[in-house]
Amino acid sequence: MSKILFTKEDIKKLKTNKNILNVSEYSITYNYEFKILFIDEYIAGKLPRQIFAENGFDINVLGLKRIEQSACRWNAAYKKDGIIGLADTRKTSSGRPRSTELTKEEIIERQNAKIKLLEAQVELLKKLDAQERQVVQKNNKIKPSDVFKTIKEVIEKYSFKNLIGYLCELSGVSRSGYYNYNASNDIRIEREKRDLEDRDLILKAFNRRGYKKGSRSIKMTLDNEFNIIYSIKRIRRIMNKYKIICPHRKANPYRRIAKATKEHSVVKNILNREFKQATPGKVLLTDITYLPYGNSKMAYLSTIKDSSTNEILAYQTSDRITLDIALDTIKKLVKNRRVTLTKDAFIHSDQGSHYTSPTFQNLLKKYKLSQSMSRRGNCWDNAPQESFFGHMKDEIDLKSCNTLENVKKMIDRYIVYYNNYRYQWNLKKMTPVQYRNHLLAS
Known part of the structure; x- marks a missing residue:
């Protein structure tokens, strides 16, 4: 710990930085995501003071010595235990002896926890990579809701409680978005139930009288034969969601018959594309x-x-x-x-x-x-x-x-x-x- 103390003005200024969890007159605690970012950029060749400056820290307030100490501590922890070691480097790397030695069972438990986290990381990244490949093939973008769903599956599988922020950061989504996704689970279930009911009605209209139809024909069939009013956007959303595909017009592969002999005569175009003349039989x-x-x-x-x-x-x-x-x-x-x-x-x-x-x-x-x-x-x-x-x-x-x-x-x-x-x-x-x-x- 540096001997330089923080003033009240320094503390107030440091608290505005999103990379800080807590700060007092004597010490400062950085969040886990910043430590990972620091290690990534430090390995890439950036200087510690440059990394701190680019992330909103005032070098004059922190002091170069404090920055160098943090860099040394985090680098040693990373080399020993990987990114897991960055979670609590002070307790293991500050040089202060523990009051009690870890038992064999505690050591095994900690190692198992590290293995469990690494397995979860690998599984999460594999799933996200598979999702990204699928949407790239369809020229779309991966939906945040799909990422939140994957994170939730990993958390439930490995029974994690305090790693939501880290997994969200790893996946490139916000933690608040993940909490909103979980909070709206009941709403999604209710919406899915309504969509399934809409799908069944749309399929009835889609296959009505044995001929498949597009969204506009489905809307008119629902209006006229089922007395159900659905908007075009609603019908198209349901069709896209449940892959209800209307047959598309195919180009005619056959050439028209060649013009015949000279005694055949062509007449003038008196229609001139005036197709709708509101007169049946003309x-x-x-x-x-x-x-x-x-x-x-x-x-x-x-x-x-x-x-x-x-x-x-x-x-x-x-x-x-x-x-x-x-x-x-x-x-x-x-x-x-x-x-x-x-x-x-x-x-x-x-x-x-x-x-x-x-x-x-x-x-x-x-x-x-x-x-x-x-x-x-x-x-x-x-x-x-x-x-x-x-x-x-x-x-x-x-x-x-x-x-x-x-x-x-x-x-x-x-x-x-x-x-x-x-x-x-x-x-x-x-x-x-x-x-x-x-x-x-x-």
Whole structure:
């Protein structure tokens, strides 16, 4: 101990330093975390007075002799017992004799305690390292709550009581945060219980009528069929938490059919992406898509979609992609008594060979339907029709079909579901049929 005494002003100033546990006129006690920090930086090559100065100590108040004595004492304790020796260096390294010698049992007990702490340190660091590797792979950050949970597991396993601060410092989290985590345990249990109840309801909506859905479709299904109001954020949080994954749109791997011979003619784009004209039976979108099924088999689907209501008005499924598939779809549209077309109704398509064919164009003239075409290579000009194909392929499992008849039945079921039961966000959260009736009523 240094012979220099601290004044009242010195004591007041030193007490403001977070690295000091206690200070009196004669002595000063540093906290365990500062001692570990000091040893790390001392081994790295820094001078003792530099380390003290960088951690907020006034060298003139402490005195170089006191700093050198502390450095010598801590370094000797560290070399003898590692970081455990820094916990209470005064009792073992100050040169003052103990009043009684340790018994053999006490020595064994202390050594076992040191081994126990080292094992706990290794286990904690291994768990934190494993957690960090997992979140790095997912490009996320490790959550403090996960660290607190790991610390709690280690403390309970090794029955530690007075090492919470040290383990928190070792893990890079605050001790107050750990205590808050423990205090809120009941709240977390209650929240987890509520989340599980929400998960069960969301899963019912997610699998409603046999088709998987995204967060917006889940919200509309809960609103309309369960009379339950959940926010989008709540639904997405539960889906993320319990890994409820909606199928994502896949890119079409097939190229469009090449343009045909010169007698095929392209017509003007009279739609100009004005898809929502609030008039059912006026803007009719059409296209053909590939349907891979079974073991490398292929079917084709041609549809006509009402752009204003998103309702599928007519469709044709075939194992051949000849001109007949497009012609038959138009004939089904005209024969469908439930479909009422306006006098200025027109068919809008891409510039595929089916739609530039003179036979197809003459059929439209026969039924007094005008025609419009997207610009060349611009899929956005027919986006709602492309969107329907994308959603349908995400939501049905064509690979489970072995025959064309199975494909047709699956398409039939899906289009009934799509028109009558699949709520859509941009249709005021109604189904296509509901929205059509809404427009006609208004």
